[in-house]
Amino acid sequence: MPNGQHHQVLIVGGGTAGITVAAILRRRARNIAIAIVEPAQEHYYQPSLTLVGAGVYPLAKTHRPQASVIPPGVTWIRDAAKSFEPGKNTVQLQNGDALTYDYLVVCTGVKLDWDKIAGLADTLGRNGVCSNYSPTTAGYTWECVQKLKAGDKVVCTQPPMPFKCPGAPQKIVYLIGDRLRRRGIRKDCMLDFFTHAPAVFGVPYFARALVKVAAHYGIGVHYQQNLVAVDGQGKTATFEFVGDNRKGERENVPFDLLHVSPPQSPHDNIKSSPLANAGGWVEVNQATMQHVRYQNV
Secondary structure (H helix, E strand, O other): OOOOOEEEEEEEOOOHHHHHHHHHHHHHOOOOOEEEEOOOOEEEOHHHHHHHHOOOOOHHHHEEEHHHHOOOOOEEEOOOEEEEEHHHOEEEEOOOOEEEEEEEEEOOOOEEOHHHOEOHHHHOOEOOEEOOOOOOOHHHHHHHHHHOOOOOEEEEEEOOOOOOOOOHHHHHHHHHHHHHHHHOOHHHOEEEEEEOOOOOOOOHHHHHHHHHHHHHOOOEEEOOEEEEEEEOOOOEEEEEEOOOOOOOOEEEEEOOEEEOOOOEEOOHHHHOOOOEOOOOOEOEOOOOOOEOOOOOO
16 A cells, blocks of 8 residues: 555544445445545444343354455555544554545544453453453353353443443343343342443433333342452452442442443544544534534544
8 A cells, every 4th residue: 555545535443333434425426535444354243242142143143354344446444543633634554654535534433441440351251250342252241141040140330431332231131131031040140230320321211211121120220330340259349339428439249240341432542633632532513423623524
C-alpha cells in the first residue's frame, strides 16, 4: 500500500458498525472511494456471544473471515489506526503509512478493561469466572452453566456506564435461570444480579418489565454495587457500594459461577486524539453523530 493513499470515505473499524456503514454508502453511491481500516482477520457478530454463553448458539457460527463481510468495491486496509490528525484529514497507521480522506467514520468500538477489576485478569476463564463479552471466554460461560448443581450460587455483574449492549449483563442471568428451571433445580440455586446503577435498566418502561422478569426467576437484584475485585481460588467477589447510604463500603460475595461484564473504555488511540472529549470518547452531536469540531468526521 503506497504511503499517503487517499479515500473519499475512510472508515476506521471493521466491526458490525463499520461494515454496515460501508455497505449503505456503497449501495447509495457506487462511484465513491471507500476504505475500511481493520486489522482483524476474523469478523465476530458480538450480540450472539450471549447465546453462546447460554448454550443456545455455537461459537463457530458467530464469526466469518473478515474478507467475506467486506462489501464489494470497498478497499480493506489490513492494519490498525495508530493516531488521528483530523485537522489534516489524516490517519496514521501502525505500519507507518498515512491515509488521507474527505470524510472519516470512526467505528473503533470500545476497549474491554479487565484490569480495572483487581484479580479478574488472572482468573478469567477458570475458577468459575466467565464473561460473554469476549469470544475467547463466552464458551467457558456455557461450560460453567452446565456444571451448576443444587446449592450453587450464581453471581452476574453490570459495570458503570458507558458499555456496549446494556442488556447483555442481565440477559445471561435470565438465560441461566431458564436453564436451571428446565433442569428442575432453579429453586435449589441462588441467582444474584449486581448492578452499579440505581435501576435494573436505564429506560423506565423496560425497567418495570425487567423487574418482573427477575422476580419470575427468583433473581436477587442488588443496586448501586460495583464489582471491584475477584478472588478466583477463594470463589469470592468484592463489591463496593456507590449509593449515598453506604458509599465506599465493601462486601464480599461468595460464588460458584461469576459472570463478569467488564468496565469498558475508549481505545488509547481515540483517547489521545483531537477527536476525544474530556472523557476520552469521540465528541459528537448526540442527535446527528457528527463531530462537534470536525464537520467531516
